[in-house]
Amino acid sequence: MKILVIWRLLTVGGVNAGWRNRAIYFKKYGITTDFLYSKDLGGMHMIQDIATVYLTNDKKKIKRILTENHYDVIIVVDTSKAYQWLEEANYSGPIVVEARTPEIVKLHRNLKGVEKNKPYTFVVPSEYQKRVLSILINQETPIEVIHNGIDPSLFRPIEITSKSDPLLPPDKKIVAYIGRLDVRKNWRLMLKIAKVVSKEREDIQFWVIGGAKSVERDLFEAEWKRLDLTDIVKWYPVIPYHEMPEIYSKVRQSGGCTLATTLAESFGNTFIEAMACGVPVVAPNVSSIPEIVEHGKTGYLFRENHVRGAVEQIYKIVDHPENYQSLSTLSTERVENMFQLSHCAERYIEILKEVKRADEK
Template sequence: MKILVIWRLLTVGGVNAGWRNRAIYFKQRGITTEFLYCKDLGGMHMMKDIAPVYLTTDEQRIHEILTKNHYDAIIVVDTSKAYDWLAKANYKGPIIIEARTPEIMKLKRNLTGYDQIQPQKFIVPSQHQKRVLSILVNEPTPIEVIYNGLDPSFFRPLKPEEIHEQKDPIVSSDKKIVAYIGRLDVRKNWRLLLKTAELVQKEREDIEFWVIGGAKSVERQQFEDEWKKRQLTDIIKWFPVVPYHEMPHVYAKIRQSGGCTIATTKAESFGNTFIESMACGVPVVAPSVSSIPEIVADGKTGYLFREEHVRGAAEQIYRIVDDQERYGNLSKLARERVEQMFSISHCANRYIEILREVTREGKTDES
């Protein structure tokens, strides 16, 4: 089987991390995955050695890709232009739409024109996202929830001798690390992170924040300006580019310090950094919004706080870093939750079943 995944943005975020993991797993089971992107925002290093990647907005080139590569199925991720491309190419194979955008108005925009192509299924990464999508589509096309998965042999608690200690980011020996991982934009809400760090700076001397990523984020400059203006460069260290394959080592350094990861996001349809962190035995602090309570078990694999609540975020960080006995338990339960719910074998097998279902139905329709 050969499939094509179309998404407009080649980022280092959760959508591509999820598809990277799936493509590796699919390949082992005889399914070739190819990717079509419109714009590279720093994610090419994640995908280029995993699967063929087309990076173009040229409609003639896209038409050739769709008509000459004989795909058994095509998956469109939040890309409204793709529906026109598929209609013009007269693609007759099965189409799946992945609806990943958590903001309802943006999701509505991304679905514009999908009725041209009559998808066999919608796939979403959480029950929360299914509820959001259900508001926008009232047709009989089924909506299936498949969580993102990861390889727990890659994201795992590393032994001290395995950790790349001399590579950035480097741990200050006397600090507990609290890491924000991801884009710098309005939805990811880095402004709340700065407010939280500002509060912690007034109260503690044993905590250091890391910001991992953001090299090509739309609000990179605004973040940098605010970070310096608020005089937070001592408590917040920023690492705009960390290669994906180094992330298990980043999580290992956080765990070794007795720290945690933090999210300040306003909305998530899933959140790959949560499961990466937990797989590596690192507890998560995050707001209790959208899909997050499905992923992070409050009090068991981390702690949730009320949306936009700076004091609440700080207090949950303190609960984790101040109790080493509790930390060990959170770390153990976090790893177990990922193995039980978010391992790539579990999540990708269901995806393979769906691909086989829709391709069989397509062959039946043709006959």
């Protein structure tokens, strides 16, 4: 079987991390995965070594890709232009639509034109996202919840022996913010939290991982400096995906945690990556996050946009080393039980086979 995944943005983020893992797993079952993106935002290194990647906005090239490769199934991820491309290429094969955008207004825009190419099914990564999508679509089309899966051979607790950056400072607990620097990820709240901590503690350091090509990179840098946080908040704009298990393991070794301040998530790959490496998560109690992070077991949740609440949850982790091992163990166990790549990818393979059989009838 040969499939094509169409998405606009080649980012260093959860969608592409999830698809990288799936493509590797699919290959074991004779499924070849190609990718078509419109814009590279720093994620090419995540995909190029495991699949054929097309990066273009040229309609003629896109039409040639769609007509000459004879795909068995095409998967469209939050890309409204794709429906026009498929129509212009006279593509008549089956379509699966992945709806990943958690904001309903943006999701509605991303689905524009989907009615012209009736999909076999919709795929979403969480029950929360299923509820959001169900508001917008014809209920006759099924919605399948398939979590992002994680490769346990890559993301696991490891002992740190290298002296590569970022270096663990002595006697400091690390709180890592991982991801884009934009409005939805809510980096401004993260800096407010760091400012409070800087006034109260000297044993905590924040790491900001990522953001090299984020839309608000310059705004973040200006605010980071304006708040005089360059000592307590260290910024590492580019960390290759394959080095992330080492980052998480450094956080775990310090007795720290990851911190999310996002306004909404349809899933959140960094949560399961951290947990797989034995790192507790502190995150807002919004959207899909309570489906992933168990409050008091694999981390702690705080009320949305509540600075003091977030600070107190961080302190619960870093000030109670006697509970840390329990949090760490329960985190890895939850990933093993719910978010193993084999569990999540197997169901996707079943759907692809169902789609192909239906199309051949």
